[in-house]
Amino acid sequence: MLLSGCSGSGGAAETPDKSEELGLNTTGLPIVDETLTLSFGGTKSALAPDYADMQLVQQWQQDTNIAIEWENLPEQVYLEKKNLMLASDELPDVLYNTGLTDAEVVQNGSNGTLLPLEDLIEEHAPTLSGILDQRPDIRAAITASDGHIYTLPSVEELGLVQHPNFLYINKAWLDALGLPVPRTIDEYHAALEAFKTKDPNGNGLSDEIPLSFRTDSFAANPHDLIAALGGQPENNDHRIVRDGKVEFTANTDEYKAGVDGLADWYSDGLIDPESFSQDDVAYLSKGKSETAILGSFFWWELKEMVGEDRMGDYTILGVLEGVNGEKLASVSNNQEISRGAMAITRANQYPAATMRWADRLFDPAMSAQANWGPIGVTLEENSDGVLVQIPAPAGEAEGERRQKVAPGGPKITTAEDFETVVAPEPRAKERQDLVNELYAPFKANDAYPPVMLSVEELEQTSFPVTDINGLVKEKFASWIVNNTVEQEWDAYVSQLDTMGIDEVIATYQQAYDRFQQGGE
Numbered sequence: 182m183l184l185s186g187c188s189g190s191g192g193a194a195e196t197p198d199k200s201e202e203l204g205l206n207t208t209g210l211p212i213v214d215e216t217l218t219l220s221f222g223g224t225k226s227a228l229a230p231d232y233a234d235m236q237l238v239q240q241w242q243q244d245t246n247i248a249i250e251w252e253n254l255p256e257q258v259y260l261e262k263k264n265l266m267l268a269s270d271e272l273p274d275v276l277y278n279t280g281l282t283d284a285e286v287v288q289n290g291s292n293g294t295l296l297p298l299e300d301l302i303e304e305h306a307p308t309l310s311g312i313l314d315q316r317p318d319i320r321a322a323i324t325a326s327d328g329h330i331y332t333l334p335s336v337e338e339l340g341l342v343q344h345p346n347f348l349y350i351n352k353a354w355l356d357a358l359g360l361p362v363p364r365t366i367d368e369y370h371a372a373l374e375a376f377k378t379k380d381p382n383g384n385g386l387s388d389e390i391p392l393s394f395r396t397d398s399f400a401a402n403p404h405d406l407i408a409a410l411g412g413q414p415e416n417n418d419h420r421i422v423r424d425g426k427v428e429f430t431a432n433t434d435e436y437k438a439g440v441d442g443l444a445d446w447y448s449d450g451l452i453d454p455e456s457f458s459q460d461d462v463a464y465l466s467k468g469k470s471e472t473a474i475l476g477s478f479f480w481w482e483l484k485e486m487v488g489e490d491r492m493g494d495y496t497i498l499g500v501l502e503g504v505n506g507e508k509l510a511s512v513s514n515n516q517e518i519s520r521g522a523m524a525i526t527r528a529n530q531y532p533a534a535t536m537r538w539a540d541r542l543f544d545p546a547m548s549a550q551a552n553w554g555p556i557g558v559t560l561e562e563n564s565d566g567v568l569v570q571i572p573a574p575a576g577e578a579e580g581e582r583r584q585k586v587a588p589g590g591p592k593i594t595t596a597e598d599f600e601t602v603v604a605p606e607p608r609a610k611e612r613q614d615l616v617n618e619l620y621a622p623f624k625a626n627d628a629y630p631p632v633m634l635s636v637e638e639l640e641q642t643s644f645p646v647t648d649i650n651g652l653v654k655e656k657f658a659s660w661i662v663n664n665t666v667e668q669e670w671d672a673y674v675s676q677l678d679t680m681g682i683d684e685v686i687a688t689y690q691q692a693y694d695r696f697q698q699g700g701e
Contacts, residue, residue, distance in 0.1 A: 353381075
């Protein structure tokens with residue numbers, strides 16, 4: 182067995198794969214008869230212990246006869262050392278939770294630092310191969326434009342991240358004012374006006390905040406209000422797909438109408454002036470003020486915003502019927518298929534054995550344990566044979582426990598697996614039900630998929646996109662605060678043209694079309 186590598190001078194080289202020297206078994210366990218020691222590097226949660234101390238990792242070593250010297254570091258520490266490591270001769274055999282950007286994957290794959298994995302997958306990873314045969318979208322997501330696969334995936338298909346911006350309203354205030362729960366954008370506007378003018382918290386002060394949000398956040402964006410007021414689905418990237426066509430959202434007449442509508446709301450004092458400047462800490466504090474002051478907001482989880490004692494005062498609104506009579510749920514580009522979970526470097530002399538080791542993690546039950554922790558610690562089988570979560574001990578949050586016992590890395594839990602192998606965490610299942618009821622039926626666009634851009638495509642998009650998105654964010658805030666979108670719109674559209682928006686979208690379309698053909 183040979184593996185393609187890269188010599189120090191940059192020329193191609195063929196390096197023998199030494200896996201068979203240790204008694205590589207093509208099936209079953211252990212993977213090798215003689216103990217193999219590999220070095221792993223990459224990121225880990227700041228709460229996680231040394232991976233070598235994790236029960237699940239210790240079990241992996243007993244099962245496989247592959248010992249791992251872990252050098253995984255908290256993300257910020259790893260980021261500071263990553264580039265030096267990649268450029269040195271001190272590479273670990275494997276990057277696990279690689280922390281690599283797409284540009285770094287492509288660059289280090291093309292220069293030989295990362296090994297191409299597609300042949301290793303075909304020969305030594307039957308579980309992953311079977312999944313990729315059934316799921317060409319996952320294969321396309323991890324395939325670079327040169328046709329090679331340089332990193333393994335991490336997939337968790339719960340359907341949650343496509344709709345992160347849940348809209349909530351203070352129902353206790355609605356009840357106090359004799360108002361119904363809004364179902365349309367006009368009813369919602371009327372409720373915000375009442376919150377502003379009728380002292381719903383009853384303290385005699387004009388301290389109510391009818392609506393607060395954040396821009397460019399993961400879960401606090403008013404995208405669905407842009408859609409309701411103007412008819413334009415929107416997300417943080419300002420890039421959506423409809424009918425196979427990639428569209429830029431922030432230069433359309435519908436987008437303009439949505440911004441203009443929010444500007445009118447701001448002029449009427451319905452929008453928190455700090456919506457365009459506050460960070461998460463300041464934002465989340467508003468729901469927990471001593472006197473209730475927050476009327477409506479966008480966020481991922483109600484309890485996190487308002488606290489447990491106030492949860493009963495609020496209700497989720499979902500998608501409001503817009504001015505055109507439609508419900509339009511904007512779909513984000515947050516991905517459930519991620520690449521970069523694991524890579525094999527040129528330092529590795531045992532890639533066949535390493536790939537066999539990685540393939541075990543794609544067994545659905547093992548993927549569940551890598552993601553949530555080992556059976557008997559965080560997971561147990563119910564009467565149907567499905568893995569369910571063991572409640573965390575008192576005083577320990579489930580998310581914190583997960584970080585301490587689950588190493589992450591390469592794994593795949595499909596939507597079907599969530600039915601037959603592992604049940605979603607209770608809080609995830611609750612959100613999944615809300616998405617399926619209130620958002621998914623009204624999705625107004627498709628997400629831009631997890632396309633891996635080529636080096637050339639990255640060069641064509643990276644700098645323009647940074648400048649374009651910066652301009653969009655700046656103008657969104659200034660237009661709403663100053664109510665000047667009408668006066669400045671034509672100049673803004675011309676500026677976007679000058680910045681190359683058409684060329685950027687054409688590049689994304691090219692990459693999208695390639696993705697639709699399986700990454701080739």
